[in-house]
């Protein structure tokens with residue numbers, strides 16, 4: 001299948017530009033061997049490359065390019081499939097943008113086109129190319145330091161311990177602060193179905209709040225997940241929650257109830273009424289696993305939560321994926337306009353965290369900071385050896 005991969009990257013500061021002609025000559029031969037064609041642009045700092053060819057060949061070459069230490073911050077911008085090549089004659093051709101006017105480079109690149117149809121900017125690949133040549137989008141190039149720039153050093157912040165509930169902190173890694181604690185009820189026997197499921201869920205949440213009240217530090221923000229329809233289906237669910245919050249010695253303002261975006265909200269109207277009651281009681285709402293479900297950004301308009309928690313799958317390796325970056329940036333921008341706090345869960349790699357910090361996220365959860373749920377490990381700049 002004819003595949004296109006487009007990426008951008010950053011020449012390493014210690015690599016001289018004069019290596020490029022040799023590199024391109026060698027790459028051209030390798031590309032020809034794999035029937036891969038394409039073009040490479042260089043603006044003095046960043047590369048932009050379109051690779052086209054059979055899926056296997058393009059993937060093989062791209063993997064080599066990703067592990068090439070002469071450049072870093074390789075971000076895949078597009079991976080697409082097409083009936084024909086745009087640049088069929090060129091194993092690899094380099095355009096050095098410093099030697100051309102933007103308009104003449106665009107024309108020169110289009111002139112290399114070999115597609116049966118004249119190349120036009122209706123084509124997504126060429127739109128990416130034009131954006132790069134015109135140096136738009138540069139403010140969205142969040143470049144991250146190498147992973148080994150940081151050590152993650154366990155501090156003194158051990159999560160509370162109790163039977164029946166495990167606790168997972170939400171952390172602000174640069175501020176070295178635990179900003180909230182999530183109480184996760186240990187899984188209870190299943191087999192509960194229908195409406196009973198919601199009664200059972202409320203019992204579990206109430207029990208988690210009772211245990212958290214006895215174990216968590218005073219005034220700490222507490223996060224508990226609940227099924228959205230529990231708030232609708234169980235008569236006076238919110239009244240029961242408020243009563244339990246008070247008898248556990250907690251304040252409603254400390255509590256955030258998280259509903260997963262992947263849970264079906266079968267009646268959005270009834271759910272919105274329940275959310276209003278929650279807020280009237282002083283309890284905050286978070287939409288969790290944001291980005292994993294189907295509701296998407298429109299849910300933010302119907303249910304204006306206090307927070308969202310972005311799910312792990314959309315941020316996994318975000319530093320390498322242009323499409324993920326675009327989606328998460330849109331979510332961050334939208335939440336910023338609505339003054340909704342964004343938390344990102346499931347962080348495993350330093351580069352994921354660094355990219356998200358650069359994009360404006362402050363609060364995180366994930367194995368990077370709480371390996372095996374033990375004490376919080378804070379980032380510290382690694383001493384040069």
Ligand SMILES: Cc1cc2nc3c(=O)[nH]c(=O)nc-3n(C[C@H](O)[C@H](O)[C@H](O)COP(=O)(O)O)c2cc1C
Nearest residue numbers: 026027028030031047049061064065068070071092
């Ligand atoms: C910006 C950039 C673009 C590259 N483009 C290609 C390419 O299109 N084809 C290719 O075979 N190698 C390309 N390379 C070089 C590869 O990373 C790699 O060095 C090359 O495939 C030779 O592999 P080897 O060093 O394992 O022999 C590129 C390197 C850089 C830094």
